[in-house]
Amino acid sequence: MMMSKEPKKYWALILGGSSGLGLATAKKLAKANYNILIVHRDRKSDLEEIKRYYQEITLMGAQVKSFNVDVTRADKRAAVLQEIGSLQSTSSGIKVMVHSIAKGSLKPMGGNDGTSLNLQDFQLTLNAMALSMYEWAQDLIKHSLFAEDARIISFTSEGNKKAWEGYAAVSAAKATLEALTRNMALEFAPIGIKVNCIQAGTTDTKAFRMIPKHEELKKNALLRNPNKRLTTPEDVANAVYLLTLEEARWITGTVITVDGGESLR
Numbered sequence: 001m002m003m004s005k006e007p008k009k010y011w012a013l014i015l016g017g018s019s020g021l022g023l024a025t026a027k028k029l030a031k032a033n034y035n036i037l038i039v040h041r042d043r044k045s046d047l048e049e050i051k052r053y054y055q056e057i058t059l060m061g062a063q064v065k066s067f068n069v070d071v072t073r074a075d076k077r078a079a080v081l082q083e084i085g086s087l088q089s090t091s092s093g094i095k096v097m098v099h100s101i102a103k104g105s106l107k108p109m110g111g112n113d114g115t116s117l118n119l120q121d122f123q124l125t126l127n128a129m130a131l132s133m134y135e136w137a138q139d140l141i142k143h144s145l146f147a148e149d150a151r152i153i154s155f156t157s158e159g160n161k162k163a164w165e166g167y168a169a170v171s172a173a174k175a176t177l178e179a180l181t182r183n184m185a186l187e188f189a190p191i192g193i194k195v196n197c198i199q200a201g202t203t204d205t206k207a208f209r210m211i212p213k214h215e216e217l218k219k220n221a222l223l224r225n226p227n228k229r230l231t232t233p234e235d236v237a238n239a240v241y242l243l244t245l246e247e248a249r250w251i252t253g254t255v256i257t258v259d260g261g262e263s264l265r
Helices: 020-031 044-058 074-085 119-142 168-191 214-224 233-244
Strands: 011-015 035-040 064-068 094-099 146-156 194-200 255-258
Touching: 011 020, 011 119, 020 035, 020 044, 020 094, 020 233, 035 044, 044 064, 064 074, 074 119, 094 119, 094 233, 119 146, 119 168, 146 168, 146 233, 168 194, 194 233, 233 255
Parallel strands: 011 035, 011 094, 035 064, 094 146, 146 194, 194 255
Antiparallel strands: none
8 A cells, every 4th residue: 555645845935034033933934844945145254153043943844945145136036036946846835935124224314424314225225125025926926936825924013104213214115015015915816825914013133223222112112012021033923823824814915913012002
């Protein structure tokens, strides 16, 4: 009697998965039996530590493939997608795409010393933190790399509506990301792709610590949060996992707040 073969595992593609929300999500989905693809951009001096993180994920039984490239470059994206395509014969495709890119300008809008925010800063931030989600999704569809009933999930923040000095370019990118979420959900529905965005509460990550006056933001968040703590990357990763479940297949085009009640006041 022939034994049936073990089902092929799905892949989760994490754009920006070397730290913070992206890395926590990679670990969570690996525990949920996904193989992991990670696209990140980091300095050589940080790669040894990052490799250790990825080795930890492999101990969970997942395959991990990482690409240290700029997600906004079309040529780099094409090369990564070509390599991903070679995995199709041994997998069931990409079931989840997570956009967790934290690359943008944190310059102030005012000032006359040549360091104020300019159009190029806006373009760089919008391309990395918003438009790249659409570009990657579009190419994954073009090359038939998504699995059936695929999920696309991205991360926004309360800065989508609130102003903070030095956050204007990122705020514009977050608003664009949310608009893309709604429109992608609408236009990708006929091919079975669900698109959602998570508004994470204040989370003490490497990217957060680059925001001007982040300590003030942190103190304010602790005062506002009824649960008296900050959001953790694991809190957000848990919400991503919930959105990947079969039971969440009717959720699309939404911005879901995951902040322990921080934004209630």
